Amino acid sequence: MAKLDELQDIVVQTRRDILRMVHKVNSGHPGGSLGCTEFLVALYNEAMDLKEGFDMDGKDEDLFFLSNGHISPVFYSVLARKGYFPVEELNTFRLLNSRLQGHPTTHEGLPGIRVASGSLGQGMSVAIGAALGKKLNGDDKLVYSLHGDGELQEGQNWEAIMYAAGNKVDNLISTVDRNGQQIDGPTEEILPLGNLKEKFEVFGWDVLEVAEGNNLEAIVNALKEAKSRTGKGKPVCIILDTMMGNGVDFMMHTHAWHGKAPSDEQLENALGQNPETLGDY
């Protein structure tokens, strides 16, 4: 297992990548990205069973689908740092002719991406399809997906949630980024999601809650636990209690940084809180 301090180094470097990417083009989504950094770093560098290189079919390896595509900065950084494409390419985020589109797409052929996302609420269905494909292929690897909590307001999720349980899609681990925030404010004020654990359970899922969703050790253990619960007739859900904007003090405890880039001074301040570890791109 990668040591926790190694993972922590990747986390800090990923935060820097996120901040510098969105700052450069003065657009993009740092808040949700920072909140899911520990999770995605742990997922890709510890939990997932991955082959060298990238091919679309991804047979005999675990797959991941990002349904809340607006947190593309963290996804791109984690993929680049994992070696899917050169880290220098992070420089092209959201620029004309880039493979790093505002929201992830397969259209420009960026390695690591298997379906476009950005229009919310579609990723779980795709993950289910990929998981069913694995079963047909006799492939015992797993499918992971990540979803925003606000995103769960889209009805399609509940069609997928019902389907996955009803059809025993037990090679699927779907994680909810439960940061309690969305664009217009706190989720419980905009459209209450209520008790997500009970909701998933009553639909027939096996649910794990992670209270410290930005604690690497807690995440690593939860992913291990989730994996051990696959193959038992139920899809597995991780409800990850995260802090939007985690790791940058002024981006935390607010939804203000959902889709806003830091100014020059704010960037400097934020980077100061996260000193370089693996080297900036």
Next chain:
Amino acid sequence: MTKYIDQGKNDTRSGYGEAMTELGRTNPNVVALCADLIGSLKIQPFIDENPERFFQIGIAEANMMGIAAGLTIGGKIPFASTFANFATGRVYDQIRQSIAYSGKNVKICASHAGVTLGEDGATHQILEDIGMMKMLPGMTVINPCDFNQTKAATLAIAEHEGPVYLRFGRPKVANFTPVDQKFEIGKALMLSEGTDVTIIATGHLVWEALIAAERLEEQGISAEVINFHTIKPFDEEALLKSVKKTGCVVSAEEHNFLGGLGESVARTLTVHNPVPQEFVATQDTFGESGTPEQLMEKYGLNNKAIEKAVLKVLKRK
């Protein structure tokens, strides 16, 4: 040609927001719905003044369209607003059955249309919405050209009985139509008379057409520019009267050439008076991330593209 002055760049969505504030004060039946995009749609003032007439639906556009349809039963006039992609493609069947087929008085108000929403990229940049919406029987489709006209159109559709698709955008664009110019649904506006070519434009490409016409004038080409803010019902008379004089047409829109304004132009010409036409539109492609200006250049949607299309169509006359 007639000269127009940019009164100061402004975003069309703010025109929508201002009109909503006004409607909140003047029309007690107007209600607003939104799907977690209040800031982008500029309707906070409406909400502040009329909290009981605002419905925050959450990120659930299909539900929003259904609730809007239901609100009309009892006489409310719902303005359901979100990004153009999520206001059309995402919820096409909800609009088709519960709103269009059921003849409900819902105003679908769609911001961030087209590639000029910029950096968010193709997942958000719908270029097919005019086509989808104009194909629905009974649907009125409007794409105003600037801030003032978006405001006027928003006020006008509140008075119109029946479903409407109102399309506007994210970036700040030239604001050149007169303040408080009355908006007449379905009546194209002659902006500048000419004799050699007709430019039929919609949305912020109307301004690009005016710039192109000025440059063409310097080359001795007289272009007639008509603002087709309403795509459906289509003002056939305005088009046919103009081409009788000019004998050729360029259509210009921030939309796929399949299904857009240009196709409505082509259909009318084919039936009544076949003359050469060139299309300034996207060429059956998705968009991508970039700045609005970069994307208008790359996808051939600016005044240069219109000028080029005019020179081409003139050769085919």
